[in-house]
Amino acid sequence: MTTSRSTYHHGELRGAVLAAALDVIAAEGPGALSLRDLARRAGVSHAAPAHHFKDRTGLLTAIAAEGYELLAAALAGTPGLRERGVRYVRFAVDHPAHFQVMFQPELLRADDPDLLASKERASAELRTGVADLSNAPDTRTAGIAAWSLAHGFATLLLTRNVQGAVGDRDPEEYFRSLTGLLFSEQLATGERE
Template identity: 90%
Template sequence: MTTSRSTYHHGELRQAVLAAALDVIAAEGPGALSLRDLARRAGVSHAAPAHHFKDRTGLLTAIATEGYDLLAAGLADAPGLRERGVRYVRFAVDHPAHFQVMFQPELLRADDPDLLAAKERASAELRTGVAGLTGVPEPRTAGIAAWSLAHGFATLLLTHNVREALGDRDPEEYFLSLTGLLFAEQLATGEGE
């Protein structure tokens, strides 16, 4: 994706570098990311991306921030915890590069205020799903269990470790069947929705 320098206008370079970085991460993982390579792909000087991201960590932090914002938006207004789980899985499938980066804190600037705010928005949406549960003595523990199920399934899905088990089934429907299997009692009594 080489683009002529003359096609960039103020504000477009940042998005072009982010898009190129997401392509690299999706294809080769975050370890393959280099600001110099991204500059080459964008057709700009090797120093140009540093004006927006300072360094590789800044770029990865921007990607994680964008990912948490996308996740929060995807979870918003979901009816019930199960639907939030489905949307979590959908987010991972639709944004695999973001998903890879978001949960590797060693790659990120942990004290970045934009990242912290985006993480809090996503966490608040996940907590809202747990708040709808009735009869749960430890909501925080229930939230971690629900997150573990959705995150674990999404990770297995993205790493192709459940390909054989899925067969031709839709991953979201398969995830719903998993939650039904594990939480049959709560679902039968109307809890958890």
């Protein structure tokens, strides 16, 4: 996306660089990111993105923080553990570039306050899905099991490793069937007996 410099006014550059970065990550992965290339795509000087992000790590950290906010919003108010898993898979499909970056801590500034706050909001939403399980003796372990299933399926889906198995089926429905195979109905739905 090449845009003339006159298009951008104060405040629009940050969003334009983030959007261009997400396009690059979705197409080529986070390793392909270059602030200089993103500046060229946005039609600004090569130093302009550094005013907002400082460096590549700052840009990736901002993407991860935004991703955790989007994930928290996607999970908010969702009843039952199974449907939270479905929303998690939907988030990954709808935001593949965010998803790629969020779970690669070596790319991020681990102590960034925005990242920490947004990560905690998303974690709280994930924990809410397992908090009311009455048949799980260890809700933390149950939560990790559920997260592993949702995250693993989303990752396999995005990397096209289950394309043959899923075929033309809706990935969300396919995920629901997976939870039915591995968890009791009560655990999958979060309902009490």
